[in-house]
Amino acid sequence: MPLDSPNIYQIPPKTLPLTPREHQVLEELALGSSNKLIAKNLSISTYTVDGYVKEIYRKLGVRNRSMAAVMALHLGILDMGSTALARSQQNRV
Template identity: 50%
Template sequence: MPVRVVLIDDHEMVIEGLKAMLTPFADRVQVVGEVVGADNALTVIDQLDPDIVLCDVRMHRVSGLDLCREIRDRRPDQKVILLSVYDDEQYLFQAMRVGAAGYLLKGISSDELVRQLDRVQAGASAIDAGLAARAAETAARLQSDQFWPGARHGLTQRESEILSLVVTGLSNRGIAAKLVIGEETVKTHLSSVYRKLGVRDRTSAAAMALREGIFR
């Protein structure tokens, strides 16, 4: 029987692209449902009972990581694969923590995507090969405390760097100028920092960084 899949992304164009990628493999994969955004995702999944949910990591209103956690809390046996443009092992670690069965990059080929869906259906994990290799190296360095401040809290190197500048009192504009990046990029990284630290704003993030001794 084909693997039954539900697609979740907040861009309809991405969903249509995934459907087009999977159409030639109808004997192995069947797209039984699609959800634009996360609002009705849980309802659709409950109704369709798919084998695998293929979900974007970053959506406008809800993080795919948070949605994956909700799905797994509600349906512990549900397999969820997260799709991302972020080639960053820290996002992979976050995905594994919320119970994802896989973390794949959006540049994946259709053949490889179908192969990974088959792997997950058979009980294995689906992880981009290059990312998995770097994640193993990162895990080894974390165990020996050879890493950047904040890594143990799941922060990427760039997120840690931005948080350190928040602690010094720099505004988003000041951080952007210092790191030669856009202000919107700073805001995106800070949103990720807040989520990973479990805080709501820059003041709380700075306070937690000092309280936890992230920067010594």
């Protein structure tokens, strides 16, 4: 599905709300973390991360990590400025 497709923005509102854990996984995903790293950072298994990633793709109506990040930013689900800042501060400690 091309990013300029008019259907990309037609997401049923019923399927959009993410759980708090899905939101955490999405933030990590948008920062470029692998499933293994996400699992380590969130203290869950890689199999669990894989399930969350698939559910995030379904809810956002996308097929890959890049599209999930772009769609989340477009919909205002993620604010990467504050996420990236928090991550950089966390890495300094």
